Amino acid sequence: MGAPPDGQTGLQLPKRLQVVVEVPKNARPGITKLAVDVDDESELHILVPMEAAAGDRIRISKVSGGPWTCVVLKSQPVYDMDSKKLHAPGDDDCKLQLLVPAHVKPGETKLQVTISDDEQVQLCVPEYASPGDLVELVRTEEQWTAKFTRDRFALGLDPKSNLAVMADLAKTSSEAGLDVEAAVERLFAAAKGAGCFVSPKIKRGCVPPLNIPGLVAVEAIEEGEELIRIPSAFHITPPSVEKAAPALAEAARSSSLPELRRLEALHAFFVARLLADAQDRAVSGDLQASSAFRRWTATEGQRKVWEAYADTLLTEDFSYHPFRLAACSPAEMRRDLTPSQEAEYFIDMATDLMSLHETMLRSSEAAGMPENVEAEMFLRARMSAQTRVFQTCVDTTLVPVADLLNHSPTLTPGVLWSWDAEAEAMIVTAVRAHSPGEELFTTYGARSNMLLYRTYGFTLHPKEEPSFTYIIRPHLVRPIMKIFMDDEEARPLILLETSHIDDSLCQVLNKVARKGSDAIEFLRLLCARSRWSYEQDDRIRPALDALARARDADPGSHAWWKHIDETHKELVQQDSVRVIMSEYLCLTAHLEAADAADASDDAADAGSYLSSCEAWRKSLVKALRLCKTGGFSISSATPA
The missing domain is CATH 3.90.1410.10 (set domain protein methyltransferase, domain 1)
Structure with missing residues (x-):
């Protein structure tokens, strides 16, 4: 198209300004404000939208003469809660309770909660949350607000x-x-x-x-x-x-x-x-x-x-x-x-x-x-x-x-x-x-290092440890117990062992199944919540990093002691670290058993699970699947 004749003005298209910024890790949706440079002389202050999460991008744009608008460009994984059972306290349909799922990344993952066929709610899992935390959704004026709750327990005075x-x-x-x-x-x-x-x-x-x-x-x-x-x-x-x-x-x-x-x-x-x-x-x-x-x-x-x-x-x-x-x-x-x-x-x-x-x-x-x-x-x-x-x-x-x-x-x-x-x-x-x-x-x-230490006061080198142990204390997983079981049934300790299925675990899984709840998801949440604190502890980070290197080389290996760096070799000899790693590996093995129980193909990804726990894992997978059809006994879950 040629230039307009003298004295005439060409068509003036509206000028569009657009800026894209990333939500920082320390941002708190609905609270944090971001200062955005929109040109050489102007700065725009925007409130991080409630639906945004760390790592998301926010596109801010305007047409000359018009208002600023923003769109959240979602980049984080979305965890669909459609198949998860929600718990409604009393008869109040304006309140819902659910648990932060096991496989989420706090500060990154979004939860998509299906309220009804016509309504969904999406919320970000904050950085401070952990698997198994209680989430309460409350409807106010046609909007849903979310509250994340974690129990904290004060230690009593030492006698x-x-x-x-x-x-x-x-x-x-x-x-x-x-x-x-x-x-x-x-x-x-x-x-x-x-x-x-x-x-x-x-x-x-x-x-x-x-x-x-x-x-x-x-x-x-x-x-x-x-x-x-x-x-x-x-x-x-x-x-x-x-x-x-x-x-x-x-x-x-x-x-x-x-x-x-x-x-x-x-x-x-x-x-x-x-x-x-x-x-x-x-x-x-x-x-x-x-x-x-x-x-x-x-x-x-x-x-x-x-x-x-x-x-x-x-x-x-x-x-x-x-x-x-x-x-x-x-x-x-x-x-x-x-x-x-x-x-x-x-x-x-x-x-x-x-x-x-x-x-x-x-x-x-x-x-x-x-x-x-x-x-x-x-x-x-x-x-x-x-x-x-x-x-x-x-x-x-x-x-x-x-x-x-x-x-x-x-x-x-x-x-x-x-x-x-x-x-x-x-x-x-x-x-x-x-x-x-x-x-x-x-x-x-054939005792784990955790049991050897609490009974006799010594541990074995991790390469000689025959099994792993963790004891779940119900007061530390109370939100999960509250959702899946009645409070009065949530008191006994639950022994997790990779040498056998303990009767305490057998009883609690059967109780969950009898109530119509998902025993696999119950076990997964118990273990994910319990393991979370280990993964946040800086002192054992070198041992956990060594375990990750061992599993990168061989997904079925747990030989963390072989892959620890020279500056942290002394950790291998410490009784306390051996006990901690025994507990961490026990929780990991139970999480893998829950994943295996959910898998449709028994052979799928079998090589990615801890190989030292294979025989026990088959028993627990069978037990978890039997829970879907009514329950199991320890003898019925043991493969022939």
Whole structure:
């Protein structure tokens, strides 16, 4: 088109101005204002729209003479809540409650909530939110507003007096001056004299790789050779205590304790009395003195074995055990184990054990018993049972001599113990040959590092850990429990294990299924919410980054210790980090099982799941799918 003739004006098109800006990460929709340069001299202030999220772009434009307008250019993923069950409190259809889904990115993901066939609401998940947070949608004047809620729990005051007593377990009796090696030799001699069998080829010793006192071969030992045989008459169990000290047992029965706690208290009180006598003998130098046995009905052989056994127990200081470490410094224990909740468990145990001692003390005093023992001895006795107990025909069994064996640092122990019901004896047998000077290792069970640490006070190298464990505490996942279950059904702890499906998980999944809720989504939310705090913790970030590198190289690998950078190698050796990573891997494995249960093809992406959990995962996937059709039992969920 040519130029207009002189004196004529051409068509003037409206001038259009357009600017595109990105919503910054720290922006708060509906609150934050952005200053936008629109030309060399002008600055426009705009309120970040409610429907915008960090990373979205906002296009601001105007036609000359017209108003400014803005359009949100959505760039974040949208999580469609159409298939998710909403909960309407009461009969008020102006309020809806839902949970932040497991697979979201706070600060990025938008939730698209279907209200009805004709109405949808879209809202951004704020940066401060986490999976499982409660979202309440409220309709006001034809608009919906959203409120994100997270429960916060304040810790109670630490029971300082109880913790102080537990902290004293770091000490042995300085006045007693006990010789550990001499005490063990007396125990061996007493056991042999009473008719037990203790092989002359073993002795107490301390050798690499553990360098912890245990049992060592002094001569060559053949495969299948019997090394220790301790008849049940010399085991210390609640039934044997009731028989040897009937008056003490009667005092325990008069307590207000439930049956299992009563037996636990009786067992600990009896061992505590043995320990008190052992200290008196050591201080006086009279190895024949024993006040308790004058009132008890134990045989002469039992008396000698149990007295010698108490001498060995008295030498333990328990300085390594987390119960005692938590008592010495609760704040330090919390710092080391955060984000795990295990520190709270250790601290709570001091109060529980002190309460148990006080109840038993009142019962014995009311019965006119002279069997009073100090709290320190009671705690020492209970800790001895915690770290040494066997399960024979009785769940709580202390077996002298046999409990000197250490747990194998690998998955292949050299000796195994067994309960011979016909002979009524504990028998320890070598399952392979041993050379002189080699330590004899048994197994305390295929336990995760979390369970090993809370029971025995040690952990294995992560490459030797046979399974992973996490305990869900309902008060920390209350919003999820509130949506999926009734509050009164949300109280028990839920044990997550990658070695088996625990009964606590079986029961809660079945309850969710019976209410018509999605058990898969329930488990996914429990685990995602629990895992969230681990992923926000800077201290374990190097370990989590190492795990990510391990899975980049091999999606089925959990070998984080192989991929950790040199500056953080010490984390691999820390008990606290091993416990934390055991819990994190357990939660990850359960999340993967939930994803697998939702997948239509059993073989799809199987290689991307943790390979060490494959057999267990198949069982849980089967269980979760059975929940869709009514429920499952542990036996029905286990593949043939």
